[in-house]
Amino acid sequence: MxxxxxxxxxxxxxxxxxxxxxxxxxxxxxxxxxxxxxxxxxxxxxxxxxxxxxxxxxxxxxxxxxxxxxxxxxxxxxxxxxxxxxxxxxxxxxxxxxxxxxxxxxxxxxxxxxxxxxxxxxxxxxxxxxxxxxxxxxxxxxxxxxxxxxxxxxxxxxxxxKPQRIYHDNPLAHQARAFMQDRLADNIGLSDMAVALGVDRFRLSREFQAAFGLPPHAWLIQLRLTHARRLLAAGIAPADVAARSGFADQSHLGRWFRRAYQLTPARYQRCTNLPD
Known part of the structure; x- marks a missing residue:
């Protein structure tokens, strides 16, 4: 990027x-x-x-x-x-x-x-x-x-x-997405998710990317960044946001946040009008 x-x-x-x-x-x-x-x-x-x-x-x-x-x-x-x-x-x-x-x-x-x-x-x-x-x-x-x-x-x-509550096209991919949403802040691995869902990780990764266009790890990063962005907008300190969003620490959050949004978490949080 x-x-x-x-x-x-x-x-x-x-x-x-x-x-x-x-x-x-x-x-x-x-x-x-x-x-x-x-x-x-x-x-x-x-x-x-x-x-x-x-x-x-x-x-x-x-x-x-x-x-x-x-x-x-x-x-x-x-x-x-x-x-x-x-x-x-x-x-x-x-x-x-x-x-x-x-x-x-x-x-x-x-x-x-x-x-x-x-x-x-x-x-x-x-x-x-x-x-x-x-x-x-x-x-x-x-x-x-x-x-x-x-x-x-x-x-x-x-x-x-009307919302689609039951997914017939690719139930495994939707189960994996729900698994990650429920464990947003946990340090989960693809192998952990595969065991929990009773499939091998290669099939899990393949079906997830076919359904959502991204491999599971990339989709999880997007989910965590989205959650972090909302917490920052609510005024929560970046260090706490990192812990609550599944990032290892504030520095880890900062690296991913700058890559995605071109701003540091702290600068994003205090913005009202930020010409660069």
Whole structure:
């Protein structure tokens, strides 16, 4: 993963939202996932990435939409690089906001996006404006109004699906994922998980990567980083975050956190607006 040419990060004081603006050249980031909904707009250049087993190219004015857990990477296609604005939105917050828009939406549903990219000019403008209001720290009512416009525009690009509680396609992979989620802070090995699930570790690794796009160890690191990020945002000391997220110590957390987010845990924690 290359370092961004520059990066700005702000966290909303009242709502579970982060706003990031960044510029990358070359290889931007390796395959990874987030536990948030991502809504962004490419400002300049062409952002090339893989998601949903397809290659996408987001050009200036294009909106890109990613669901929680959706694997994606990122690259620039030329030396000019690319610039984007992006909002990280908490799933429960997004669901409630859109349920308010869909007065007849069924209960116990998952929100999905109909497509990854959109040329919807209204959605692009609403995303741009919501980002700017949050990033500039406008008054709460102004920020809420901008988000209301964004969620209203998103209704044209979302749909509901009943959660899949039973997995018939690859039950072993989902069992392994649940195992890691339950033992997030433990020093578990692939061999430990294989024994617990009654399979050999080669089959376990193969089926997990086929289902989720990453080998188990890489997926576990992503899970731990996501958990650490939430704890840091809640104001918990980095040393305690490391212990509660499965990292050996604060230094270990710091190395992985800088690699993933281009910031130290302490700097991320105290950010309100961080031009790099």
């Amino acid at each position: 290359d370092q961004p040419t520059w990066l700005e990060l702000s966290r909303d004081a009242d709502m579970p939202i982060e706003a990031i603006r960044a510029h990358f050249t070359g290889h931007a980031y390796d395959p990874h996932w987030h536990d948030s909904y991502l809504i962004g707009v490419t400002e300049q250049g062409v952002q090339q990435f893989h998601s949903r087993r397809k290659q996408h190219r987001s050009r200036p004015g294009t909106v890109f939409m990613l669901e929680p857990g959706e694997l994606h990477d990122g690259d620039a296609i030329d030396e000019q690089g690319f610039t984007y604005r992006m909002l990280y939105l908490d799933p429960a917050f997004v669901r409630q906001q859109l349920l308010d828009q869909f007065t007849d939406a069924p209960q116990s549903v998952e929100l999905l996006f109909a497509r990854t990219l959109s040329g919807d000019v209204g959605l692009a403008r609403a995303t741009f404006d919501a980002f700017q209001m949050l990033h500039d720290g406008e008054g709460k009512m102004v920020r809420e109004a901008a988000l209301g416009q964004l969620f209203s525009a998103l209704t044209r690009h979302s749909y509901w699906r």
